[in-house]
Structure formats: C-alpha cells, structure tokens
Amino acid sequence: MAVLLSTKAQAMKAWRDALLAVDPTLDIRMFPDAGDPAGIEAAVVWTAHDMAELRRYPKLKLIVSMGAGVDHLLRPPGPPPGIPVARLVDRMLTTQMGEWVLLNVLRFHRQDPDYRAQQRDRVWRELPAPVTAERRIGILGLGELGTHAAGLLRGIGFPVMGWTRRPKAVEGVENLHGPDGLRAMAARSDILVCLLPLTPETRGIVDASLLGLMPRGGFVINGARGGHVVDADLLAALDGGHLAGAALDVFQPEPLPADHPYWSHPKVVMTPHAASITIPASAAPQVVDNLRRAREGRPLVNLVDFSAGY
Known part of the structure; x- marks a missing residue:
C-alpha cells in the first residue's frame, strides 16, 4: 500500500x-x-x-x-x-510562528516604521522611548501557536492577554473568552495578534466593529488566515488614522493580486504566507x-x- x-x-x-x-x-x-x-x-x-x-x-x-x-x-x-x-x-512550525510574531510586535513596539521613514528622509530625530510593560498585547487564539507566542512575549516583559471561545488557563496570560471577552480584549490591545484557526465562526472576526474598539494608534498582526480579516475594514482603519500599522502574512486570495492596496500601503508590512513553513x-x-x-x-x-x- x-x-x-x-x-x-x-x-x-x-x-x-x-x-x-x-x-x-x-x-x-x-x-x-x-x-x-x-x-x-x-x-x-x-x-x-x-x-x-x-x-x-x-x-x-x-x-x-x-x-x-x-x-x-x-x-x-x-x-x-x-x-x-x-x-x-x-515544533518547528510553532517556533517559526513565534519568531514571526515576536519580530512584528517588536517592529511596531520599537517604532521601526517611523525610524525607517526618518532614514528615507534623512531625518536625525530620537523618538520617545517605548515602555514594554505598558504595551498590551492581545492574542486571538491560545492553541499551540498562540500559547507559544504568548510565552515569548511575556518573557521580554509584555503584558499578554489571550482570547478563546471557552475559558482556558495559560500561565501568566490573562484569559478572556466568549463574545464579551473578545470586545473587552480588543479595547485593551495596543497590538492585536490573530492566530486562530479559520472556521465559520472566526471568518471575518477582525472587522470594523472589532478594530473600532482598539485604542487609537494600535497595530494588527495576522499570521493565521486571510479570511479572518475584512480587508476593506482594515484598510479604512489604517487610512483613517485609527490604526498605525499592520503586519500580514496571509491573504484572501493567495497569491495576493498585483493591484491589491496592501502591496503599496505605507502602513502595511507583508510576507507571502511565509511566517511558518x-x-x-x-x-x-x-x-x-x-x-x-x-x-x-x-x-x-x-x-x-x-x-x-x-
């Protein structure tokens, strides 16, 4: 056989x-x-x-x-x-995804997009130093990938929350669950990370209503599936100034069409479904x-x- x-x-x-x-x-x-x-x-x-x-x-x-x-x-x-x-x-899939999440959380936390813009414009200006303990990270999904990423982030001092459908205990991670918990976590997430499985219940979960709850100047990181994010709503939040940036590894469809706004958007960092191979x-x-x-x-x-x- x-x-x-x-x-x-x-x-x-x-x-x-x-x-x-x-x-x-x-x-x-x-x-x-x-x-x-x-x-x-x-x-x-x-x-x-x-x-x-x-x-x-x-x-x-x-x-x-x-x-x-x-x-x-x-x-x-x-x-x-x-x-x-x-x-x-x-183990390798989990390790790689943790690295990718950590990379992008630190990219936004340490103001890398702002410093890269200053470099392009030949501007020498020190920005106010960020405080790790004050940058709240919310992770959608506490499965194998989400739990590992949460541990890495906690290890360098970020306060981490995790959302699940039902209560789940993960050491050192504040767990919120159900519809009310989802809204409560979004409202407190300076950086929102999506690592959920894609199901009918989670499709389109990162939409205008959820993004609108996030603190102004927040960031979105999606390493799960493109179907979790309503693209038009994310673009509107970025263009309107409510969100400061997004790191995206997954899209709908894939490969992403050449004329899609994400390719050239100044607030979007993209990788081609390569976060965890x-x-x-x-x-x-x-x-x-x-x-x-x-x-x-x-x-x-x-x-x-x-x-x-x-």
Missing part, C-alpha cells in the same frame, strides 16, 4: 526523501502519478489538492495536512466521508507515526475535530 504526496512540485521530493528517511519501506507516490487508486492508503496533502480526487481511492485510511491549519481541506466537498484527517503540530524532515516522523497508527487501528494524534473545524 502506498502514500500519496500532493503539494508544490518543488517541495514534493523533499517530502518524499524525509518520509523515506524515517521508513525506507514506504511506497511513495507523487501526485498526479498516483498509479492504481486501490493502492493508496494515505494522502499527505497541501492546499492545491482537490478533495474530490481523494474519493477515487477506495482503501484510503488517512489524510494528513502538511500544515497546522486544515480549513483548506474542509471546504466543499471536503474529505471523503469517514476518513480521518490529521494536522501537523510540529513546514520543514519535511521535522514533520515526517509525526506523519509516519500516524500512518502506522492507522494501519494498526490505534488512536491517531492531532486528529481534526470536524465539529470544531480544526
């Missing part, structure tokens, strides 16, 4: 080599060269793969997302009924472990809860 890989062509070989390094006995096939559909027992896929295609494989036991998010796999028609889906919870060699042991569990009928790790959407 074989494992089907489906991702960008340039990444396919790295995934194949990483999986074979863990288990040299694996039969690896790279889409679209799947061979006999009845020979596929697991599919390791990323965003470009059509879920309808997986209905061709009658002996499929497992689908694995190559990233921490799975919203791309749950879009209609979704995975074949009854086939479990696992996501990656990988799966490293196959790091993720492969987890994938192989789940494959063995599926073969042996043992419980899977990091199984997606379809009712929750992640």
Whole structure:
C-alpha cells in the first residue's frame, strides 16, 4: 500500500526523501502519478489538492495536512466521508510562528516604521522611548501557536492577554473568552495578534466593529488566515488614522493580486504566507507515526475535530 504526496512540485521530493528517511519501506507516490487508486492508503496533502480526487481511492485510511491549519481541506466537498484527517503540530512550525510574531510586535513596539521613514528622509530625530510593560498585547487564539507566542512575549516583559471561545488557563496570560471577552480584549490591545484557526465562526472576526474598539494608534498582526480579516475594514482603519500599522502574512486570495492596496500601503508590512513553513524532515516522523497508527487501528494524534473545524 502506498502514500500519496500532493503539494508544490518543488517541495514534493523533499517530502518524499524525509518520509523515506524515517521508513525506507514506504511506497511513495507523487501526485498526479498516483498509479492504481486501490493502492493508496494515505494522502499527505497541501492546499492545491482537490478533495474530490481523494474519493477515487477506495482503501484510503488517512489524510494528513502538511500544515497546522486544515480549513483548506474542509471546504466543499471536503474529505471523503469517514476518513480521518490529521494536522501537523510540529515544533518547528510553532517556533517559526513565534519568531514571526515576536519580530512584528517588536517592529511596531520599537517604532521601526517611523525610524525607517526618518532614514528615507534623512531625518536625525530620537523618538520617545517605548515602555514594554505598558504595551498590551492581545492574542486571538491560545492553541499551540498562540500559547507559544504568548510565552515569548511575556518573557521580554509584555503584558499578554489571550482570547478563546471557552475559558482556558495559560500561565501568566490573562484569559478572556466568549463574545464579551473578545470586545473587552480588543479595547485593551495596543497590538492585536490573530492566530486562530479559520472556521465559520472566526471568518471575518477582525472587522470594523472589532478594530473600532482598539485604542487609537494600535497595530494588527495576522499570521493565521486571510479570511479572518475584512480587508476593506482594515484598510479604512489604517487610512483613517485609527490604526498605525499592520503586519500580514496571509491573504484572501493567495497569491495576493498585483493591484491589491496592501502591496503599496505605507502602513502595511507583508510576507507571502511565509511566517511558518513546514520543514519535511521535522514533520515526517509525526506523519509516519500516524500512518502506522492507522494501519494498526490505534488512536491517531492531532486528529481534526470536524465539529470544531480544526
């Protein structure tokens, strides 16, 4: 029985080599060269793969997302009924996202956009020193990524709040939850960081009403999914002067169209969905472990809860 890989062509070989390094006995096939559909027992896929295609494989036991998010796999028609889906919870993914969040929090906290503007204009002027303990950070989502980022920020002295749907205790992080908690946290967040999974309930969560609650001069950082942010509302908050800046790694759609206002906006810092990139060699042991569990009928790790959407 074989494992089907489906991702960008340039990444396919790295995934194949990483999986074979863990288990040299694996039969690896790279889409679209799947061979006999009845020979596929697991599919390791990323965003470009059509879920309808997986209905061709009658002996499929497992689908694995190559990233921490799975919203791309749950879009209609979704995975074949009854086939479990696992996501990656990988140390390297978590580390990279924490680095990206910390980079951008410090970028805004230490007034880097202002100093870069002064450099362009050849202006030598010292700005008032910021106080870390007075810069309040609000994190939307306290899963693996959000909890790790919160720890990094706390470690250098930022007061950190975290919002979740239901109460969740994270050491040193003030937890707010539910609709009232969301509004209360936004009103106190000088920098608002989105690390939520994308579900029907969280789509468009960063909208005009939420942004309007933030303190004037605040910043937004989105490393989750483009669908969390209502672009027109964020642009209006930036252009109107209510917000001072935004750091965005994810967009809707991707790649971002060349004529989109974000490209040239003076208050927007962009990266091309590169905040946290799966490293196959790091993720492969987890994938192989789940494959063995599926073969042996043992419980899977990091199984997606379809009712929750992640």
